[in-house]
Amino acid sequence: RKEVEQDPGPFNVPEGATVAFNCTYSNSASQSFFWYRQDCRKEPKLLMSVYSSGNEDGRFTAQLNRASQYISLLIRDSKLSDSATYLCVTTRGATNKLIFGTGTLLAVQP
C-alpha cells in the first residue's frame, strides 16, 4: 500500500470552477503535512502547509483530519495558471524527509 495516496486525475475544469483534491496517508507517525505544486519537468514548490485547524491562503484552503488520516485541498475560482500537478506530502522521521504522493493533475480550461 502506498504511504500517501491521491487520485491521479486528470481533473479538467473550466476557469472559475471550484475543485477539491483529497489525499490519505497510511503512516500514523507522519508529522507534518503539505501541498506542493509541480509544473511539468520542474521542481516541486510549496503551496501551503496543512493544519488540523484548517488554513486558507487566498483561493486555496487546506484541511487535515488526523483521526481519519485524510488531507484535502480546495481551490476556488480556478485560473488557467493553476494548471499543474498537486502533490500531497507528509514528513516522517528525525531527518524530516518528505514522503510524496503521486500527484493529482489539474487542467483548467478557458
Next chain:
Amino acid sequence: EPEVTQTPSHQVTQMGQEVILRCVPISNHLYFYWYRQILGQKVEFLVSFYNNEISEKSEIFDDQFSVERPDGSNFTLKIRSTKLEDSAMYFCASTGQGYGYTFGSGTRLTVV
C-alpha cells in the same frame, strides 16, 4: 530570494559510466537532501545529510550511490556505475532550522 543551484541541468551518460550531480545548497541551511523522480512517477527520497554525514538513506540508495560535501558550499551525488533505470530527474534540497524546504531545479539524467 536564495536558491538551491543544480548543475548540469541535463546529463546524458552511457550505461556503466560514473556520473556526479552537483548542488549548491542555500548557505545558512544545515540539512541537505537528494530526491529523484522517474518520468511519470512520484518524487522519492534518496538520502539526507547533516553535519557532514548521511543521516538517513532509502532502499534506493544502494552501494552505487554516494554523497559528499567536499567544501563549504557544494553537495554532490555520485552514481558509480549507471544503469538504464537510473534515468530520472534528480532534485537537491536544503533546509535550515525554522526554514522550509527549498528545492533546486533538478538535473535530468538520461542513461543510454
